[in-house]
Amino acid sequence: MRTHLTDLTDLTHFTRPTHLARALAGAALLLTLTACEAGGASDAEAPSGDRPPGRTASAPASDEPTAVDTAALPDMTGKGLQSAQDRAQAAGFHDLHSHDALGRGRVQALDRNWKVCGQVPAPGPHPVDARVDFASVKLDETCPGRDHGATPGGTATSMPDFTGKSVKVARQALDPSTNLTVNDASSADRMVLVESNWQVCEQDPAPGTELAGRPVTLRAVKYDESC
Incomplete structure (x- = not known):
């Protein structure tokens, strides 16, 4: 009988700490989960001015148009096409074009062999991103009384009058x-x-x-x- 009581005492001696350790571990886990939930809620509810470092609110997009610089486009009439293009670029214009003022559809392959009869837009202040088009003829040709225009695109649905045109x-x-x-x-x-x-x-x-x-x-x- 003494041996039986001793065994029971030893069993009780080893069992009590085990139950206590489990209880303490469970309490610690519960406290950890509660702290995490409280921290997440505080971040979500915090106003933008109190956000923790690294979390920034995106700025609203601006609807204001970007300002375009303007510059004075010189009068290029009578100047060589190459010189006219160089002066236009120096003034800040880079979208430069040219066409045959006689309406023959010739390409200005060598700019130095052509001269300017007119221009669009007219001389004066314009946005620097404006399209500049020079009406031109060859150096040994006379400028026409009116610009016959750039070569049209293939959009005719009825027969145009081509008499005199190239x-x-x-x-x-x-x-x-x-x-x-x-x-x-x-x-x-x-x-x-x-x-x-x-x-x-x-x-x-x-x-x-x-x-x-x-x-x-x-x-x-x-x-x-x-x-």
């Missing part, structure tokens, strides 16, 4: 899918190779006719010749 301009004004035939209006039956050097004398169909995919025929001569 074959190149006529081709570019028509839809790219148009079946276009160009013949020499003289008796020489020459091939029309450089289309900007040939002017239209006759056309079929007549101006104003609805195209709707119908073929077009032009008869032309060189610009130094009469129709």
